Amino acid sequence: MADAKECVDGIKAYDNTGLELVPLSCSQDAVHQNQPPPYMPPPYPMTPYPPPMPPEPGFIMDPPPQYWPKPEEQNPPAETEVTSMPSERIMIVPTAFDDKTTRRAFIRKVFCVVTLQLLVTFSIVCVFTFSQTVQGWVRNNLWVYLSSYIVFAVVSVCLALCSSFSRSHPWNMLGLAVITLSLSYMVGTVASYHNTSAVIIAMGSTLVISFSIVIFSAQTRVDFTLCNGVMLVLAMTLLMFGFFSIFFYSSALQIVYGTLGALLYSLFLAVDCQLVMGREKYGLSPEEYIFAALILYLDIITIFLYLLILFGGSSNN
Incomplete structure (x- = not known):
């Protein structure tokens, strides 16, 4: 040392x-x-630190600390493209429903078709209700009702599941006409078993409710298209309620069943109207105007049948 x-x-x-x-x-x-003790020595003069000595052989030194800049001192990251190759770049192309003219033409076409369907159906219902001859023939030939039901089910499934069939003109119009006539016959057959006053009240109530729901769906900000899961559960509950009401029939139970069914399918009509108008998260394609008219038509006819259960009892139990 x-x-x-x-x-x-x-x-x-x-x-x-x-x-x-x-x-x-x-x-x-x-x-x-x-100087008398105690005394404070003066500060040492400011001298630079001595240079570091080289490490001894075999001694491993720690790496010197590095300075990491703060996040706010770093340069903001540049905007990156979706893909690196220009040929694969994703471009946002407006859909056909982004055009207001296309949307309005689609809505106009759908509601014109639905109006024509309702005119045909309610005309047949009136004939089956006011003509005693037609009522007698319908009640004596129930096989026509069953045949109409089979035709309606087959064509409806094809029109709903086969896009090539629902989008090809004039086959889609022909299929919709077959569905309208077959369902009109079935609804007329059901109406022939009810009182005339009940049929008229149910028909008028259906038109008023349907028109009000269409106006409400066009003006409200509530998105009913997000409630499909809940409404499906309610529909299954209503189906089970109707099944058990067969074994425990009463007038009060009939009124409750008709009221619940009319309310539920009024909600379905609101959902389908918003799908047609395309104002919410989900919407139909402009090419699906036949399918859009079909679902609106089925909702309105179902509301009419439940109101028929609500307002009138069957004349032939």
């Missing part, structure tokens, strides 16, 4: 590595010794 070493200007102290620690002047030390 190297000890302290005297010099003319002062005393130099060395540590065990041979580095000079602090230069101290001899005259300054003498001045401090003449």
Whole structure:
């Protein structure tokens, strides 16, 4: 170990590595010794730090600390494209429903078709209700009713599931006409078993309710298209309620069943109207005007049948 070493200007102290620690002047030390204790030594003069010594062989030094800039000091990341190749770049193309003219033409076409269907159906219902001859023939030939039901089911499934059939003109119009005639015959057959006053009240109520729901769906900000799951559960509950009401029939139960069914399918009509108008999250394609007219027509006819259960009892139990 190297000890302290005297010099003319002062005393130099060395540590065990041979580095000079602090230069101290001899005259300054003498001045401090003449002062009465205790005394505060003056601060050391500002001298630079000694250069680091090279490490000994076999000694591993830690890497020097690195400065990491703060997040706000970093440059904001540049906007990246969706894909690197220009040929694969995704472009946002407006759909046909983004055009207001196309949407209005679609809505106009759908409601014109539905209006024509309702005119045909309610005309047949009136004939089956007011003509005693037609009522007698319908009641004696129930096989026509069953045949109409089969035709209606087959064509409806094809029109709903086969897009090539529902979008090809004039086959889609022909299929919709077959559905309208077959369902009109079935509804007329059901109406022939009810009182005339009940049929008229149910028909007028259906038109008023349907028109009000269409106006409400066009003006409201509530998105009914997000409630399909809940409404499906309610429909299954109503189906089970109707099944058990067969075994426990009563007038009060009939009124409750008709009221619940009319309310539920009024909600379905509101959902389908918003799908047609395309104002909410989900909407129908402009090419699906036949399918759109079909679902609106079925909703309105179902409301009429439930109102018929509500307002009138069957004349032939």
